[in-house]
Amino acid sequence: MxxxxxxxxxxxxxxxxxxxxxxxxxxxxxxxxxxxxxxxxxxxxxxxxxxxxxxxxxxxxxxxxxxxxxxxxxxxxxxxxxxxxxxxxxxxxxxxxxxxxxxxxxxxxxxxxxxxxxxxxxxxxxxxxxxxxxxxxxxxxxxxxxxxxxxxIEPLAVAWHAVELAGVNQRSTALVVGAGPIGLSLVLALRAHGVETVFVTELSASRKELALRLGADRIIDPREEEVVGAVRAATGGRGVDVAFDASGVGKATLQPAIDALAAAGTAVVVANFHGDVPLDVVPFLTREKVLTGSFAYTAADFREVRDAVVDGRIRxxxxxxxxxxxxxxxxxxxxxxxxxxxxxxxxxxxxxxxx
Ligand SMILES: [Zn+2]
Structure with a gap:
């Protein structure tokens, strides 16, 4: 063979x-x-x-x-x-x-x-x-x-695990930085978890359109809008409960994910970074923000995604x-x-x- x-x-x-x-x-x-x-x-x-x-x-x-x-x-x-x-x-x-x-x-x-x-x-x-x-x-x-x-199912399970790790409910608001394969899978997983509002940042016109088609509520193009200000304006000034860096560019993508968080919000690294990222640590202290990574998935995540694609919660x-x-x-x-x-x-x- x-x-x-x-x-x-x-x-x-x-x-x-x-x-x-x-x-x-x-x-x-x-x-x-x-x-x-x-x-x-x-x-x-x-x-x-x-x-x-x-x-x-x-x-x-x-x-x-x-x-x-x-x-x-x-x-x-x-x-x-x-x-x-x-x-x-x-x-x-x-x-x-x-x-x-x-x-x-x-x-x-x-x-x-x-x-x-x-x-x-x-x-x-x-x-x-x-x-x-x-x-x-x-x-x-x-x-x-x-x-x-x-x-x-496999790439969706990566996103599913990250969403479970972030801890979301139906009143949650979320920001996904980057609408590549994992970012778009995150949109699907967030929607399948019933998350109320999903913001996505993206540059490419075709990926913006795809993100909207897969369930994103609002696309923010960082060349046209300041991401953190746009998220705060759309959430009554509060910010989002969870944010995901699915692009791994560096400070340019991770810092907005952290800054767009509401107090006690969680930012999740789902992308593979290549190199150090200098971060402002103060918001983790004064706003009790959390930064975590998410790696792969468990057998339970994989089975839950299997069930979600079978019953149509994820398309x-x-x-x-x-x-x-x-x-x-x-x-x-x-x-x-x-x-x-x-x-x-x-x-x-x-x-x-x-x-
Ligand atoms: Zn072991």
Whole structure:
């Protein structure tokens, strides 16, 4: 079978490798759709995991197959597996925890000391023909459900976890800084949590339109309006209860997220920052503001998103901007995004089929 494997910085190869074999407790999944994530771009550019390193949970050295946001159809199940059957459409929860470290025992498996992802640390990945995954990480979707939508559950779970961490209710107001794939997923997750008002800051005309279509109440273009003043004016001077930096530019995006908060509000870092950010610390003291990060998701988050896309509380298909074949995952997918594709793309999906 074919797999897009990472050999080093800017060195990913679509290779012929043996098809993985079923082990006890696993199912074999023929990949249908796999999304390209911002973290795939970072992995591709820098290949930060040494080829001879084996994650303690995965137990495999590189090269590893890329792709951790994927769905597919089950083609085989191990004898001891129940609850997943051949022919089922599944979304794969790709992250794993050891279940034994202090964070796991404290109920924070997403922060496991040994956390690992299919598509990053081993056990194959979505940019391939076939993956074998533990059955309890294969979430079954109803017959006839869209395999494209199923591939969006993973990035939505990232946003869902951040919204849960921020603590929202139906009277909450929220600011999302940046309407990229995660920012737009945050809009969907906030709406699914019943949040009353969602502000979004964005520069790109197409993403502004998409944010409105997915449920944002008001778009603020920082070139045209001062973000904090606009948020305060629209909230009776109070500010928002929660804010999310989903762009990771630096002080230019994080400081407004903090300054737009009401007293005791929470700002959440959901983007990957590259470099230090100098911050005014006083508002954390005098207004009891909170700044936290949000990392990945738990099995509960993943299942809640699965349920939300199945019952229609989240309708994420508008996030899909392009579809490419696995044979072009590199040039029309990853390389395209790293060049200038991010200006126009939101989520590119890859399929092993020729399209
Ligand atoms: Zn752990």
């Amino acid at each position: 074919r797999a897009l494997r990472l050999h080093g910085p800017r060195d990913a190869r679509l290779e012929e490798i043996p098809e993985p074999e079923l082990r006890p407790g696993t199912v074999k999944v023929h990949v249908e759709w796999a999304g390209i994530c911002g973290s795939d771009l970072g992995l591709y550019e820098s290949a930060p995991i040494p080829a001879d390193y084996a994650n303690p949970i995965m137990g495999e050295t590189g090269p590893h197959t890329l792709g951790h946001e994927f769905s597919g159809y089950v083609t085989a199940v191990a004898e001891d597996v129940t609850g997943v059957a051949v022919g089922d459409l599944v979304a794969v929860q790709p992250n794993f925890a050891d279940g034994t470290c202090a964070e796991c025992l404290a109920g924070r498996p997403n922060l496991c000391d040994n956390f690992a992802f299919i598509g990053i640390n081993g056990w194959g990945g979505g940019f391939s023909d076939t993956v074998v995954v533990p059955a309890d990480h294969a979430l079954v979707l109803p017959a006839g459900f869209s395999a494209e939508t199923a591939a969006l 994420p298909d508008a996030l899909i901007s392009s579809r490419v074949s696995l044979t072009h995952a590199l040039d029309r997918g990853i390389e395209h995004l790293l060049a200038d594709g991010r200006a126009t793309e939101v989520k590119i999906l890859v399929t092993p089929r020729e399209i």
